[in-house]
Amino acid sequence: MPTHQIEIHYCKQCRWLLRAAWMAQELLTTFDEEITTLTLKPGTGGIFEVRVNSTLIWSRADEGRFPDIKELKQRVRDQVAPEKDLGHSERS
Amino acid sequence: MPTHQIEIHYCKQCRWLLRAAWMAQELLTTFDEEITTLTLKPGTGGIFEVRVNSTLIWSRADEGRFPDIKELKQRVRDQVAPEKDLGHSERS
Numbered sequence: 001m002p003t004h005q006i007e008i009h010y011c012k013q014c015r016w017l018l019r020a021a022w023m024a025q026e027l028l029t030t031f032d033e034e035i036t037t038l039t040l041k042p043g044t045g046g047i048f049e050v051r052v053n054s055t056l057i058w059s060r061a062d063e064g065r066f067p068d069i070k071e072l073k074q075r076v077r078d079q080v081a082p083e084k085d086l087g088h089s090e091r092s
Numbered sequence: 093m094p095t096h097q098i099e100i101h102y103c104k105q106c107r108w109l110l111r112a113a114w115m116a117q118e119l120l121t122t123f124d125e126e127i128t129t130l131t132l133k134p135g136t137g138g139i140f141e142v143r144v145n146s147t148l149i150w151s152r153a154d155e156g157r158f159p160d161i162k163e164l165k166q167r168v169r170d171q172v173a174p175e176k177d178l179g180h181s182e183r184s
Contacts, residue, residue, distance in 0.1 A: 007129075012120075012124050017117060017120055017121065017124075018117070021113055021116060021117045021120075024113060024116075024132060025109060025110070025113045028104075028109055028113075028132060028134060029109065032104050032109075032134055035134065036133070036134075037099075037131050037132070037133050038131065038132045038133075039129050039130065039131040039132075040116060040120060040129070040130045040131075040132070041128070041129045041130075042120060042124055042127065042128075
């Protein structure tokens with residue numbers, strides 16, 4: 001069984017803990033067979049980055065916004081289970 | 093600034109993600125200066141264990157129950173900031 005580690009690095013000054021923890025729960029629910037650990041990492045200065053096994057898959061600085069949960073799940077899926085169909089969230 | 097890593101190992105079969113994520117947010121709020129990472133780790137078989145820098149501070153198997161959030165914070169405090177006063181939650 002593959003092992004995948006996800007990290008959500010968020011800005012605590014910006015009070016982004018709640019959205020980081022929400023996304024964490026969404027990912028741990030959708031990918032509960034694929035994820036071995038999900039790490040929440042408080043940071044500063046407006047940071048919001050998501051990594052899968054150290055690969056950066058979302059950076060607020062680069063994208064200029066937060067991910068929609070559907071696109072975040074697609075990017076995680078592409079790393080941890082490329083063949084996995086995300087069901088309804090893929091077809092809307 | 094000291095660096096502390098917390099891990100919450102929870103049973104996904106028992107659907108304990110939500111309470112694990114809730115406790116994670118409580119700890120990241122109370123100890124936002126002391127915690128560098130908080131890792132959620134899905135497991136099986138009824139596991140619910142909390143570690144601070146690999147030191148086991150709560151085990152559902154040992155205690156026979158989940159921690160009250162006040163006692164969990166006190167145990168974390170004793171590891172990461174022994175001099176820290178937890179305010180109201182200490183005096184009730």
